[in-house]
Amino acid sequence: MQICRSVADCRAAIAALRAKGKTIGMVPTMGFLHDGHMSLVETAQTHTDAVAVSIFVNPSQFGETADLDAYPRDENRDLEMLENAGVAVVFIPEVETMYPSGDETIVETTRMANMLHGLVRPGHFRGVTTVVARLFNIVQPDVAVFGEKDYQQLQVIKRMVADLHMPLTIIGAPTVREADGLAMSSRNVRLTPEDRTAALILSQSLTAAEATATGATVADLHKVIADTVATEPRATLKGLDIVEAETLNTIDGPLHGPTAIMISVAFGDILLIDQRVVTP
Numbered sequence: 001m002q003i004c005r006s007v008a009d010c011r012a013a014i015a016a017l018r019a020k021g022k023t024i025g026m027v028p029t030m031g032f033l034h035d036g037h038m039s040l041v042e043t044a045q046t047h048t049d050a051v052a053v054s055i056f057v058n059p060s061q062f063g064e065t066a067d068l069d070a071y072p073r074d075e076n077r078d079l080e081m082l083e084n085a086g087v088a089v090v091f092i093p094e095v096e097t098m099y100p101s102g103d104e105t106i107v108e109t110t111r112m113a114n115m116l117h118g119l120v121r122p123g124h125f126r127g128v129t130t131v132v133a134r135l136f137n138i139v140q141p142d143v144a145v146f147g148e149k150d151y152q153q154l155q156v157i158k159r160m161v162a163d164l165h166m167p168l169t170i171i172g173a174p175t176v177r178e179a180d181g182l183a184m185s186s187r188n189v190r191l192t193p194e195d196r197t198a199a200l201i202l203s204q205s206l207t208a209a210e211a212t213a214t215g216a217t218v219a220d221l222h223k224v225i226a227d228t229v230a231t232e233p234r235a236t237l238k239g240l241d242i243v244e245a246e247t248l249n250t251i252d253g254p255l256h257g258p259t260a261i262m263i264s265v266a267f268g269d270i271l272l273i274d275q276r277v278v279t280p
C-alpha cells in the first residue's frame, strides 16, 4: 500500500497502477474508519482493479470550529485497516496541499447544496463539492463510492459530476449499521452512554415512518417522525426532509414514487444523520 501526502506522490502512485492497465476506484473519507467505510472500499474493489482511499478532515465543510476540532482521528489504526483490506493507495494531504490558495476556487451545486440538510449546515455542501472536485482531479478515478447515509451528499456529488462532465461513475452504497440499528458514524464515539442509547431514536423513527408510508402524505410522515423523536427527551430534531429520491424535489400530497426521508438529530452538540428511501 502506497501512502502519499503530496499531490505529486499520489499522481505517481496512480500512474504506476495505470501503467499496469489497472482501473482505479476511489473512496473519499475523513478518517476514523469503521465498517461503513470498509464496505465502500469493498464495493469499489468489486468495480475496479485498485482502490485509492483519501483521508482528509476538510475544514471548508465544517461550520463550527468546535465540531472540526472535536472530529476524531486515528491515522495509524486507519492505515492498518486499509492495508488489511488490500487498498492500493492512501492519500493523506495537509490542508495547505488541498487548498494552496485558500478558498479562491470553489465548486457549488447552487440549488441542491442550499436546501434541506444544507440549511442545517450552511456552506457544508459547498465545502464537500469543492474538496471532492479537487480529490477527483488529483486521483482521476474511474469509479468513486459514497455512502447512502449521507444521502444529500451522494445526490449533490452525482449532480456535480454530471454537470461538470467529470469522466467517472459515482456509486452509492447502503448504510452499514450497528447490531441495534444505529447507523455507523465516526461521530458516534463522542456520544455519552446515555446519548448512545437514545440515538436509536433515529432508526426507530424511520422504521415507524416506513411502516405508514403507503397512502401517506408528506405531512403524515412528518408527524410520525416528529412524534417518535419527541418521545426521546435527549434528542432534538434538527432537520426532517421528505423529498423525491433523486432530484430532492419537494412532494405535494401523497408519496408517488421512491421517496427519501432524511433526518438530522442533535444530542448536545453532536449532530447525527440517518435516511431511508421508501417506495409506497
Ligand SMILES: Nc1ncnc2c1ncn2[C@@H]1O[C@H](COP(=O)(O)OP(=O)(O)OP(=O)(O)O)[C@@H](O)[C@H]1O
Pocket (backbone or CB within 6 Å): 028, 029, 030, 031, 035, 036, 037, 039, 040, 145, 146, 147, 148, 149, 150, 173, 174, 175, 176, 177, 183, 184, 185, 186, 187, 188
Ligand atoms: N454507516 C455507514 N455506512 C455506509 N457508508 C458510510 C457510513 N458512514 C459513513 N459512510 C460513508 O463514508 C464516506 C466517508 O464518510 P465520513 O468519513 O464522513 O464518515 P462518517 O462516519 O459519516 O463520519 P461523520 O458522520 O461523523 O462525519 C461517506 O461517503 C459516507 O457516506
Ligand SMILES: CC(C)(CO)[C@@H](O)C(=O)[O-]
Pocket (backbone or CB within 6 Å): 028, 029, 030, 056, 058, 061, 128, 131, 132, 150, 153
Ligand atoms: C466526502 C467527504 C470525504 C468530503 O470531505 C466527506 O463529506 C465525507 O466523509 O462524507
Ligand code: BAL
Pocket (backbone or CB within 6 Å): 030, 061, 062, 150
Ligand atoms: N459524512 C459527512 C461529513 C460531515 O459530516 O462533515
